[in-house]
Amino acid sequence: MKAVPSRPAVPRPPVRRPLRAAALCVAALLAAAPLAACSTSSAPGSSGASDDGKPAASSGGAGGHRTIKVVAAENFWGSIASQLGGSHTEVTSIIDNPEADPHDYEPTASDARTVAGARYAIVNGVGYDGWAGKLLSANPAAGRTALEVGGLVGVEPGGNPHRWYSPADVHQVIERISADYKRIDPADAADFDRLRNTFETRTLAPYDRLISAIRAAYAGTPIGASESIVSPLADGLGLRMLTPYSFLSAISEGTDPTAHDTSLIDRQIRDKQIKVYVYNSQNATPDIQRQVGEAEAAGIPVATVTETLTPAGASFQQWQVRELRGLKQALAKATGK
Numbered sequence: 327m328k329a330v331p332s333r334p335a336v337p338r339p340p341v342r343r344p345l346r347a348a349a350l351c352v353a354a355l356l357a358a359a360p361l362a363a364c365s366t367s368s369a370p371g372s373s374g375a376s377d378d379g380k381p382a383a384s385s386g387g388a389g390g391h392r393t394i395k396v397v398a399a400e401n402f403w404g405s406i407a408s409q410l411g412g413s414h415t416e417v418t419s420i421i422d423n424p425e426a427d428p429h430d431y432e433p434t435a436s437d438a439r440t441v442a443g444a445r446y447a448i449v450n451g452v453g454y455d456g457w458a459g460k461l462l463s464a465n466p467a468a469g470r471t472a473l474e475v476g477g478l479v480g481v482e483p484g485g486n487p488h489r490w491y492s493p494a495d496v497h498q499v500i501e502r503i504s505a506d507y508k509r510i511d512p513a514d515a516a517d518f519d520r521l522r523n524t525f526e527t528r529t530l531a532p533y534d535r536l537i538s539a540i541r542a543a544y545a546g547t548p549i550g551a552s553e554s555i556v557s558p559l560a561d562g563l564g565l566r567m568l569t570p571y572s573f574l575s576a577i578s579e580g581t582d583p584t585a586h587d588t589s590l591i592d593r594q595i596r597d598k599q600i601k602v603y604v605y606n607s608q609n610a611t612p613d614i615q616r617q618v619g620e621a622e623a624a625g626i627p628v629a630t631v632t633e634t635l636t637p638a639g640a641s642f643q644q645w646q647v648r649e650l651r652g653l654k655q656a657l658a659k660a661t662g663k
Contacts, residue, residue: 392511397444399458400428401635402490403475403499405642407448409529410503412521414514418444420458424608424636429580433457441465446510448503451476452487471506478502488578490642491631492558493537500526533643536650537562544657550594550621552605552614553577556631560604563653568600577611588613595620601660602626604653608633627656 396417398404404419411417420437421428428450441447441458442465449458451474462472476487479495489495504522508515545564551557554574560567567574573587594600595617603621605614607630621628629652635645657663 392514394445394507394510395443396446396448397440398448399455400450400490402642402645403448403450405635406496406500406525407446407503409525409641410500410518410521411507412517414507414511414517415446421455421634422638424632424634424638426634427608428455428633431455431457433461437461438465442467445470446506447472449474450487450489452481452485452489453483454487471510473499473502473506475499486554486557486575488555488558491555491562493534493562495558497526530643532647533650536647536654540564540650540654540657543663544654544661547602547657547661548600550591550600550603550617552603552617553609555606555633556604559631568594577609577614583613591617592620595624595626598624598626600626602629602653602656604629604631604656606631606633608636627659629653629656 392414394411394415396404396407396411396415398407398417398419399421401419401422404417404422408415408417418440420433420440421431438461441461444467447458447462447470449455449462449472451459454476459474462470475489475495476485479489479492479498481487481489489499500522504518507518511518541562541564546566548566548568549556549560550569551560551567551574554571555578557567557571557574569591570587573583573591576583576587595603600621603618603626605618605628610618618628629649631649632645635642640648
């Protein structure tokens with residue numbers, strides 16, 4: 327293995343605004359967005375259809391192909407949706423800036439118009455992007471299909487919303503998006519099958535290989551983390567998370583962790599009970615910056631993850647493969663394997 331590249335400088339922590347502000351912003355947008363009259367949205371995860379039972383019409387694409395207008399609340403799901411749809415889809419991701427915080431994003435009038443015109447919508451759910459659900463409800467459209475990822479994978483309200491870091495959930499979402507595309511546009515079903523097969527067997531092959539390799543070599547290795555975004559990934563890789571979930575959740579939600587949890591993590595680092603420390607570099611609070619410094623001082627390798635696609639313009643697989651390689655290198659350094 328090559329030496330681990332130096333860790334990028336820790337950025338200033340983002341400011342998590344109260345969710346109430348986002349709700350007020352959504353309410354203000356309702357009058358500004360063009361609403362589809364006398365229509366309702368399909369239930370999350372269901373297929374929408376027009377009154378005659380056929381898929382609602384989409385705008386025409388190049389060569390006479392139908393184009394499905396797709397809106398994704400976050401770009402990690404949008405990247406997958408775009409690759410599964412190819413030229414048959416036009417995908418817009420609302421959160422597409424690495425500096426934006428999806429937890430309390432304040433949508434714009436342009437976002438509301440995008441949602442109003444979408445034939446297919448993908449939201450994460452589980453309390454992560456409540457503003458997106460409000461936009462869908464406020465901008466109904468006949469025949470729209472909506473996918474809520476949390477509901478699809480069976481995560482209840484209050485559960486961990488970071489499902490794009492669960493390899494099993496990612497593959498489940500791929501299956502549903504492809505199936506929904508075929509229901510919306512059955513004439514191009516064979517093309518959607520081809521796109522899905524290519525994405526899963528070739529495009530995601532490095533991602534799947536890294537997951538299998540890390541699990542095979544390092545399952546059971548104790549790690550620490552800065553927030554709950556790392557938990558689904560640790561579960562998928564078979565790593566043993568020692569950081570209390572109450573601490574992980576507090577940092578993720580922008581609340582103060584308890585003194586007991588902070589003291590426990592400090593001891594885990596000081597006594598080298600963890601082999602690797604993983605942190606979200608887009609949410610580096612003073613507590614987390616201190617823990618990163620303590621881990622480095624103790625000789626514990628540090629790996630980073632981010633909340634959304636980084637750098638801007640990266641695909642889902644490019645982003646995840648880069649992070650998995652960094653984590654694998656940190657685990658190799660820590661364990662000598």
